[in-house]
Amino acid sequence: MSKPVVRLRGVVSLIGRFPALAGADFAVSEGEVVLLQGPNGAGKSTLLRVCAGLASVHNGTGEVFGFDLTTRSGQREVRRRVGLLSHATALYDELTVEDNVRFWAAAANADVGAADAAMDRLGVGGRLRSIRVAGLSAGQRRRTSLAVLVARRPMLWLLDEPHAGLDAEGRDLIDELVHQAVGQGATAIVASHELDRVDSLATRTVHVVGGQAMEVRGPGQAGAG
Amino acid sequence: MTTEISPEPASKTTTMTDAVTSTGSKVTRVLGALSLVSIALLLAFGLLVSPPEIAQGDSVRLFYIHVPSAIVCLYIAFSITLVGSIIYLRNQSTFWDLMAGAAAEVGVVFLGFTLVTGMLWGKPTWGTYWTWDPRLTSTAVSFVLYLGYLAVRRLDMDPVARSKRAAILGIISFANLIIIRYSVAWWRSLHQGQTLDPRDTQLDNTMLFSFVLGVLALTMTFAWLVIHRFRIAWLEHQLEAQQLELAIAERTSQGPTGLAHGGA
Amino acid sequence: MIEHARLIAAKDLKIEWSSRVLTAQVIPFGVLVLVLFGFGIPPDRRVLASEGGASRSLLEQASPGLFWLAVLFSLLLALNRSFAVEAADGNLDALRLAGFDPAGVFLGKSGAIVCELLVLELVVGTGAFLLYGPPLHDALQLCAVVVTTTLAMSFAGTLYGALGAGLRLRDTLVPLLVLPVLAPVLLAATRATESALFGPSSEGWAWVGFLGAFALLYLGAGILSFGSLLEES
Amino acid sequence: MGWEYVVPGYLIVFGVLAIYAVSLIRRGRRLSEQLPPEKRRFLD
Numbered sequence: 001m002s003k004p005v006v007r008l009r010g011v012v013s014l015i016g017r018f019p020a021l022a023g024a025d026f027a028v029s030e031g032e033v034v035l036l037q038g039p040n041g042a043g044k045s046t047l048l049r050v051c052a053g054l055a056s057v058h059n060g061t062g063e064v065f066g067f068d069l070t071t072r073s074g075q076r077e078v079r080r081r082v083g084l085l086s087h088a089t090a091l092y093d094e095l096t097v098e099d100n101v102r103f104w105a106a107a108a109n110a111d112v113g114a115a116d117a118a119m120d121r122l123g124v125g126g127r128l129r130s131i132r133v134a135g136l137s138a139g140q141r142r143r144t145s146l147a148v149l150v151a152r153r154p155m156l157w158l159l160d161e162p163h164a165g166l167d168a169e170g171r172d173l174i175d176e177l178v179h180q181a182v183g184q185g186a187t188a189i190v191a192s193h194e195l196d197r198v199d200s201l202a203t204r205t206v207h208v209v210g211g212q213a214m215e216v217r218g219p220g221q222a223g224a225g
Numbered sequence: 226m227t228t229e230i231s232p233e234p235a236s237k238t239t240t241m242t243d244a245v246t247s248t249g250s251k252v253t254r255v256l257g258a259l260s261l262v263s264i265a266l267l268l269a270f271g272l273l274v275s276p277p278e279i280a281q282g283d284s285v286r287l288f289y290i291h292v293p294s295a296i297v298c299l300y301i302a303f304s305i306t307l308v309g310s311i312i313y314l315r316n317q318s319t320f321w322d323l324m325a326g327a328a329a330e331v332g333v334v335f336l337g338f339t340l341v342t343g344m345l346w347g348k349p350t351w352g353t354y355w356t357w358d359p360r361l362t363s364t365a366v367s368f369v370l371y372l373g374y375l376a377v378r379r380l381d382m383d384p385v386a387r388s389k390r391a392a393i394l395g396i397i398s399f400a401n402l403i404i405i406r407y408s409v410a411w412w413r414s415l416h417q418g419q420t421l422d423p424r425d426t427q428l429d430n431t432m433l434f435s436f437v438l439g440v441l442a443l444t445m446t447f448a449w450l451v452i453h454r455f456r457i458a459w460l461e462h463q464l465e466a467q468q469l470e471l472a473i474a475e476r477t478s479q480g481p482t483g484l485a486h487g488g489a
Numbered sequence: 490m491i492e493h494a495r496l497i498a499a500k501d502l503k504i505e506w507s508s509r510v511l512t513a514q515v516i517p518f519g520v521l522v523l524v525l526f527g528f529g530i531p532p533d534r535r536v537l538a539s540e541g542g543a544s545r546s547l548l549e550q551a552s553p554g555l556f557w558l559a560v561l562f563s564l565l566l567a568l569n570r571s572f573a574v575e576a577a578d579g580n581l582d583a584l585r586l587a588g589f590d591p592a593g594v595f596l597g598k599s600g601a602i603v604c605e606l607l608v609l610e611l612v613v614g615t616g617a618f619l620l621y622g623p624p625l626h627d628a629l630q631l632c633a634v635v636v637t638t639t640l641a642m643s644f645a646g647t648l649y650g651a652l653g654a655g656l657r658l659r660d661t662l663v664p665l666l667v668l669p670v671l672a673p674v675l676l677a678a679t680r681a682t683e684s685a686l687f688g689p690s691s692e693g694w695a696w697v698g699f700l701g702a703f704a705l706l707y708l709g710a711g712i713l714s715f716g717s718l719l720e721e722s
Numbered sequence: 723m724g725w726e727y728v729v730p731g732y733l734i735v736f737g738v739l740a741i742y743a744v745s746l747i748r749r750g751r752r753l754s755e756q757l758p759p760e761k762r763r764f765l766d
Binding site: 052053054072075076079080082083084086087088089090091092093094095099103104106107108109132 | 493496500503504507508574577578579580582583585586587588589716720
């Protein structure tokens, strides 16, 4: 019933000469919401970047949606299908919220309507639309960045500490968005320290420690399925 | 790059086995000896045996190193860099990546020789160290061009991405080399004739012999230098790979223990 | 590819338009360089023009080269700016994730640089005419020189700018790489402009051809190599 | 005529060559001491 989305086997990935991932085994099936947990520097962000086709696989094998992560063409295919919310918001300071969202949406072949709807959904429509990103608060930047993600309608959501810097309302909104996306057939991997929030959302928890991923079967959480 | 490693595991093995600890080998020792002999001969013939030229006097002796070093860097060194870069882009061969870099570095040294001896020759011949002679001018620009290539090779970034960027640069730099020489020559030919063309020099047999000797000596020296430079790069590469393996092992060992703490 | 190029170029120009770096900083810089050349080269010194025995001021004689030098220095600023925008805040990653065609990114970024340079050349060129006062022998040829040189500089500049993209040393590395490469372009543009200003035109067209060939070469090189340059960090 | 340019030219070229060669040899020695012998394959 559940198709594999991510399959990593013994993946080593480097940041410069540091093995941020040192032999990670990790698998995610369609429709799952996987919570990544672990101390700082454990390799959560790199794991997400590998799944996004951004960080290169130095050793081991990896597939996302059946595309080989060890080849450049495979990485390119993967990149098109995922949405990554990282610590950086990836917005052009000089452009307005509207310009930013429309630019990134157009790049992903999403139409203008989707961009506008996403901005409204994230609460950066209306008055904020025509404000330059440089003039936004950190929370508003994050919402704009999320609007880009929503507008792109990725099949795999990769969220790195999505709740950081958001107010309660924003956090609820994220949970709602992930829920909705998964309901429509997407898959999500969320790295977070805020267990209480994600626990309700996640179908499974994976510990990332020392550049490796370890399955954890928490209470009330069945495995993949 | 190489100084910060801990030498424990490696130095143990070297003290136990009595292996040679140098980048030399039979081939390079023979090559080195031949280079030294030919350099000695070049010094003897170039400076003592061969006569001064009629028009240029003794400054013709600079030619015996000026022209050969130009030949070595422009025709041999940067061609190796070009070929190495192409092969690397095709099949990610570490050998050719490092070879391209080694040849470029030694090539830049020889390009510097070309520049210096050219200027020293220009002073007595043209009355000035620098003239806008097409060869001299384009050599100076090419010198900076390949300094840029070497700068990219030294960048502190992901090694694979760096090698790729360097390879692309190695290819377009060669194209640039040709463009620069061609355009500068065209520019000069349109504007003013050269006062004294190096090619017009009258060479007798001893002078010709000295010149051939120069080509031989510098080519062999170049080969010796490139082989050693390549081996250093190869060792550095091996050392990095070894450090990386250590780092991965160390990181892996953190895994289960870390989990035991975190999961408890 | 063309659609992606259009998107990127429009985005870059919009950023320039809203930040006004080009109009408020780069163009004034170019004009300032022109003025400073006047300090370095005595404006009253006169030289004999080659034919007819009429004399020109040294600045007038040198104006083509000085103009293109000013443009070249301004190009470095524009390039730096163009890639600084992408380096900020994870945008390079976002560009990779967006699924852009690398050739499209190259065309878009260099296209934006072409537009910026043309605006800059219009202002700085007018300044050069006013400050140095050269004659104009062949306006059509001058246009051809400006267009081909702008293309050559932008394509080569964008390629080398991407080579430095995402690196801490970008500020110093890119000029070191770009300047020797553009030395022939500067040479050709200066000669061609000389014949467009002072005549005769015949020699200038040959240099225009050279500039066009250079631009084409770098257009091809950029399209082919941008994938490797941009997609790996 | 010209000796005052020839001699510095030869000195510079062969001096730099000697320094460069010696520095390469020393770098090679230092590096190879840090590696086990089986890793010192030179592909020649």
